[in-house]
Amino acid sequence: MGQVARAESLAAFIEQARLRVDRALDAWLPAPPACPAIVSEAMRYSVFAGGKRLRPILTLAAADAVARQIESRSTSGSAGAGPGAIDLALPAACAIELIHTYSLIHDDLPAMDDDTLRRGRPTLHVVYGDGVAILAGDALQAEAFGLLAREPETREAGLAMRKLRVAALVAEAAGAAGMVGGQAIDLQAAGQVPGYGLVLDSTSLEGMHRQKTGALIRASAAAGAVMAGGDEEAVDAADRWAADVGLAFQIVDDILDVEGSAGDLGKTAGKDAARDKPTYPALFGIDRSRTLARECLDRSRSTLARAALGAGWLHEIAEWVVSRRN
Numbered sequence: 001m002g003q004v005a006r007a008e009s010l011a012a013f014i015e016q017a018r019l020r021v022d023r024a025l026d027a028w029l030p031a032p033p034a035c036p037a038i039v040s041e042a043m044r045y046s047v048f049a050g051g052k053r054l055r056p057i058l059t060l061a062a063a064d065a066v067a068r069q070i071e072s073r074s075t076s077g078s079a080g081a082g083p084g085a086i087d088l089a090l091p092a093a094c095a096i097e098l099i100h101t102y103s104l105i106h107d108d109l110p111a112m113d114d115d116t117l118r119r120g121r122p123t124l125h126v127v128y129g130d131g132v133a134i135l136a137g138d139a140l141q142a143e144a145f146g147l148l149a150r151e152p153e154t155r156e157a158g159l160a161m162r163k164l165r166v167a168a169l170v171a172e173a174a175g176a177a178g179m180v181g182g183q184a185i186d187l188q189a190a191g192q193v194p195g196y197g198l199v200l201d202s203t204s205l206e207g208m209h210r211q212k213t214g215a216l217i218r219a220s221a222a223a224g225a226v227m228a229g230g231d232e233e234a235v236d237a238a239d240r241w242a243a244d245v246g247l248a249f250q251i252v253d254d255i256l257d258v259e260g261s262a263g264d265l266g267k268t269a270g271k272d273a274a275r276d277k278p279t280y281p282a283l284f285g286i287d288r289s290r291t292l293a294r295e296c297l298d299r300s301r302s303t304l305a306r307a308a309l310g311a312g313w314l315h316e317i318a319e320w321v322v323s324r325r326n
Contacts, residue, residue: 010313010320013061013064013313017057017060017093020060021053021056021060021090022053024090024091025047025048026048028147028151029047038132039136043136043140043143045127045136046105046118047101051119054220055216055220056094058242059093059221059223060093060224061221061314062221062224062225062238062314064086064228064313065225066085066225066229067084067086069230069234069307069308069311070229072308072311085227088152089228091147092148092170092224095144096219099144099170100216101137102138102140102144103137103179104118105125105137105140109130110125110130112183112187112192144170145167148167148170162229166223169219169223169226173218173219174215178216178219179212179215179216181212182208182210182211182212185211185212186208186277202283205283206247208278214250217243217246217249218246221239221242221245222242224238225237225238225239234307236307237309238309241300241304241309244300245296245297245317248293248296248297248300251289251290251296252321254279254280254289256324256325258281297321300314301315
């Protein structure tokens, strides 16, 4: 996919990252005659519907931060390590975005959140029907793991082991112990699993969100650190940093569902309250929820400082997560 020079601002880094991810996704997604046209169209409808690309940006930013750390410790100070690390992390970034998109497609289905608007457009099942939406989500999940296995191509044992580790990280984050488990708890708490209802307190609400939203965000950052060749301390720090950022992201999401509009959010606003879903504002109120998000930001900054991962864009991304309005 080619290397790029390092960005000089967060805005430039995000623009470069989104462009590279979108180009790579377009190249790596299957198209006819390899698959039926309707499956290709449905996948691309959701994958290219817009969105922040937060998770792949985290993957590339974590790879960049680790590369900068390695450079700072190197006597040679190789300036080419950063772009090279981003090249290595790009397939993982794209695979994680495919997983995320599949989760949104399924989450919008009538059996789940029953939403008709996503990223400012009709949700996939509204356009193509429930059956094709389910199949498109299934296909995106399978394509994600195929991509992790294929790219980047290598015969070097060390890089192959990094790829295998990332595949395991993403699988755990997306599965029953991660995102799917958190979604199941959310359904129970919303009264959508007859006979298996749950009432969440503040501790169990946090636990649900650390699975439902946080697990894949953690895997995003950890994958970038692994693919960049980070040591165990760096990978662990990226994971812990992302755990706080993921929780902050969900808290802010809950706040925006109360205060935002459908036009700003690109999805239906106020649905959580309408369905009496457990949220941070419902349990703590808006002001305390904002404080909790800021506390996550403070912890994430400390994590980066202790691990010498402060160079790059990770902290600025965390600040954006807490201050965003959509």
